[in-house]
Amino acid sequence: MARILIGTFFQETNDFHPNDTVYEDFGILHGEAMLEDRTGVVAGAVDILTSREGVEIVPTYSAAMGAGGTITQACFERTTSELLHAIDRQKTGADGVYLNLHGAMASERDKDPEGYVLQEVRRIVGPDVPVVASFDMHGTITRRMLTHMDGCSILHTYPHIDWYETGARAAGVLLRILDGARPVIGTVYTPTMVRGDELKTATGVHGTFIRYLERLEERDDVLAGGIMLGHPPTDCPEQGSRVVVITDGDRDLAAREALHIGQSFWNMRSHMQCVLHTVEEGIRIAENAGGTVVFADAADATSSGAPGTGNTILKGFLESDYRGSVLFPIRDDLAVERAMEAGVGQTISVPLGGTRDPRFTPVEITATVEVLGRRDDTPIAVLKCRNITIFAAASGPLLCDRWMYPAFGQDPKDFDVVVKKLPHTPDEWYDDWAERTITIDSPGAASPNIPTLGHRFVARPIYPLDPDMTFTPEVEVYE
Numbered sequence: 110m111a112r113i114l115i116g117t118f119f120q121e122t123n124d125f126h127p128n129d130t131v132y133e134d135f136g137i138l139h140g141e142a143m144l145e146d147r148t149g150v151v152a153g154a155v156d157i158l159t160s161r162e163g164v165e166i167v168p169t170y171s172a173a174m175g176a177g178g179t180i181t182q183a184c185f186e187r188t189t190s191e192l193l194h195a196i197d198r199q200k201t202g203a204d205g206v207y208l209n210l211h212g213a214m215a216s217e218r219d220k221d222p223e224g225y226v227l228q229e230v231r232r233i234v235g236p237d238v239p240v241v242a243s244f245d246m247h248g249t250i251t252r253r254m255l256t257h258m259d260g261c262s263i264l265h266t267y268p269h270i271d272w273y274e275t276g277a278r279a280a281g282v283l284l285r286i287l288d289g290a291r292p293v294i295g296t297v298y299t300p301t302m303v304r305g306d307e308l309k310t311a312t313g314v315h316g317t318f319i320r321y322l323e324r325l326e327e328r329d330d331v332l333a334g335g336i337m338l339g340h341p342p343t344d345c346p347e348q349g350s351r352v353v354v355i356t357d358g359d360r361d362l363a364a365r366e367a368l369h370i371g372q373s374f375w376n377m378r379s380h381m382q383c384v385l386h387t388v389e390e391g392i393r394i395a396e397n398a399g400g401t402v403v404f405a406d407a408a409d410a411t412s413s414g415a416p417g418t419g420n421t422i423l424k425g426f427l428e429s430d431y432r433g434s435v436l437f438p439i440r441d442d443l444a445v446e447r448a449m450e451a452g453v454g455q456t457i458s459v460p461l462g463g464t465r466d467p468r469f470t471p472v473e474i475t476a477t478v479e480v481l482g483r484r485d486d487t488p489i490a491v492l493k494c495r496n497i498t499i500f501a502a503a504s505g506p507l508l509c510d511r512w513m514y515p516a517f518g519q520d521p522k523d524f525d526v527v528v529k530k531l532p533h534t535p536d537e538w539y540d541d542w543a544e545r546t547i548t549i550d551s552p553g554a555a556s557p558n559i560p561t562l563g564h565r566f567v568a569r570p571i572y573p574l575d576p577d578m579t580f581t582p583e584v585e586v587y588e
Contacts, residue, residue, distance in 0.1 A: 110165045111287055112202050113158055114234075115143065116192055117151060117171035117209040118226050121247065123414025124215055124344040125554040125562050126178030127466050132187050135172045139195070143168040150243055151209050153276030158207075161284065167203070170195035176414035185216035189226060197233050205283050206230055206240045209276070212248020213340035220345035220566060224253030231257040239286040243279040245269070247340040250296070251347045255587045260292045260355050263335025265319045266310045268535050282332045282355065292332055294587040295354045295363030297371025300571040300580060302341040302348065304407070304557035305383035305548075309533060314377050318370055322354075325366060330357050334366070336374070341559050342414055348567040350374060364584045371582040378572050383407070383557035385550035388425030395433060395526050400544035402525070407532035408553025409466075416440060417502075417530050420462025421551040424472050426497055426526075433525030436514070438500040440465070445503045448478045448490035457492075461499070468552045474499075480517045491517050498524070511538040532557065 117138075120130065144166070146152055151171075158164050172188040180188075196206070208230065214222040223242075230240055239259040244250065246264040262278035265271050286292055307313035315338070322334035332355040339350045352371040356363040386394070395402045409419035417440035426435055444459045451457045455478050463469030476499060480491035487505035491498060498519060511534065514521055521527045522542060529539065532548070532555075540546060550558055560574055570578035 110163050111204045112165045112167060113283070114167045114169055114196055114199055114203050114206045115151065115154070115209075116169045116196055116206070117143065117173050118188065118192055118214070118223065119173040119209055119211045120180065121176040121211055121213045121245065121340065121414055122179060122215040123176055123342040123554050124179050125342055126414050126416060127554070128178045128416065130174070130177040130180045130184060132184040134177055135174045135184070135188060137191075138171040140168050143171045148273060150272045150276035153273035154207050154209070154243070154280040157277045157280035157284070167199050169199055176412055178414065180214065180216040180222065182217045185219060185222060189222065189229070192226065193229050193233065196230060200234050203234055203238055205238060205287055206234055207279060207283055208240065208242040210242045210244055212244040212250060212337060213343045215343050215345050221251045221253055221347070224251045224257070227254050227257040239283060241279050241283040241286070243275050244337065246336065246338050248337055249339055249343070249345065249347050249349060250337050250351050250353065255294060255296060255585075259286055260294070260332055261335070261353065262333050263337060263353065265323065265335065267308050267315065268533050270535065278333055285332055285357070290332060291358040292588070293356050293358060293360050293363045295356070295360075295365075295367035296585050296587070297352045297367045297582050298585070299350045299371060299375045299378070299582055300568070300578070301350045301375065301378045301381070302339055302559050302571060302573065303350065303378065303381035304341060304532065304559065305381055306533075307381045308338060311536070314380050318374060321370065325354065330359050330362065331355070332357055336370070341562060342555050344564050344566045346566055346568050348564075349571060360586055360588065364586055368582060368584040371584070375580060375582050382573060383548050385558055386547045387550055388422055391547055391549055392425060392429050392431050394547060396431060398525070398544050401522065401527060401542070403539045403543045403546040404526060404528045405532060405546055405548040406528055406530045406551055406553070407548055408551045408556035408558070410531050410555045411440070412531055413555035415530070415554040416465040418462055418465045418469065419551060419553050420469050420472050422528055422549055423462065423497065423499070427472065427474070427495075432496055434523070435497040435526045435528070436500065436519060436521060436524040437497055437528045438502070438530055440504055441501050442503045444492070444501045445488045445490045448492060448501070449481060449488060451478055453478050453481055461501070466554065482517060484513055484516060489517060491519060
């Protein structure tokens with residue numbers, strides 16, 4: 110029997126979020142409970158591993174959440190010690206380790222938590238047990254990670270729809286190594302922080318690189334390939350983008366293909382930046398539109414670790430003469446509480462926005478309570494303020510799901526403007542039917558206007574903080 114240990118350590122850190130991530134923010138699972146999700150990245154890995162006879166899966170420990178602020182030192186120490194202790198208890202007879210990681214984690218002191226985990230897992234299981242990881246593409250693979258893992262897989266799609274497949278690819282790499290493959294990792298780092306429409310896999314520049322890598326992965330002598338785009342809201346020293354090509358023993362092939370893609374990626378860096386519009390420009394576009402215009406408030410995207418309490422776009426509409434219908438989402442516990450106390454049909458006056466982010470000051474609104482309810486245990490209040498329908502949610506996991514609206518009587522297709530607190534979404538959410546989507550240059554912890562974020566730890570120079578920098582990509586090889 111091949112005995113494979115599985116562990117998860119997963120969070121997307123936004124160091125510009127005003128609130129830290131603490132232990133209670135993570136979902137903690139032990140043992141078999143880790144296998145209950147049959148659609149995610151771990152499920153993809155498990156299905157591939159168990160499709161082969163003679164493989165025993167040993168789930169150990171999972172600490173996972175979505176996006177959030179900097180991980181406190183106490184949280185970092187507790188989660189990593191629990192994970193490493195669980196792996197240490199099961200190390201006897203282990204033939205391989207699969208880790209579900211993110212790549213964009215950062216704690217108060219250690220700006221490379223995943224590198225620390227891989228280093229310690231390697232210490233526990235020894236040099237001869239293969240360790241393979243999977244990653245979100247929005248992160249950084251550091252040199253410490255590369256030193257202590259034998260292979261990896263990276264999400265290919267943005268918006269992300271290949272979680273399951275990424276886990277399956279990681280498991281495939283691990284099985285190839287157990288079958289005798291000799292992994293050689295060719296990798297090229299570029300000092301680039303990128304955001305924008307050209308990262309969409311289906312239509313953007315990034316997709317052309319991914320399709321090339323997918324053709325490479327079809328070769329028998331290539332185990333995996335991918336691109337870590339970096340995650341600008343994670344303020345860490347090795348922030349940037351990294352191409353990874355893993356071959357079976359072919360050092361020259363790994364180096365040549367990684368350098369080819371890395372040079373092309375660097376050459377296209379200016380194209381992979383976000384085209385931004387002011388709120389006023391967006392309103393003018395909406396006034397002349399013949400259909401729904403979607404305003405992407407990427408700076409306050411909860412999926413990117415922002416609090417979701419930004420009200421800049423709301424203020425812009427309230428101060429304008431725009432008369433079209435607007436659907437605006439926001440997190441605001443006080444507003445929801447006041448609406449719940451007043452009841453449907455009542456009028457309330459309440460300060461809205463900025464409750465968890467000092468970048469914003471509350472705006473006083475008077476609104477009618479139209480709908481009250483809950484979804485996924487999160488209280489929801491739909492408020493009508495003039496021509497603006499405000500979808501207010503209490504703190505929780507919402508504001509990342511278009512399908513929350515119809516459950517509360519609001520169809521996005523019925524509005525002239527829809528604000529989404531997301532950078533990008535699957536096309537069927539909006540792009541397939543909206544006239545256009547524009548990204549608004551509003552402040553926020555996840556602003557695509559990268560130079561406004563305020564990085565302190567990234568190595569300089571780095572693009573676009575240093576737009577006139579020069580750089581020559583170089584390949585590194587790990588084997």
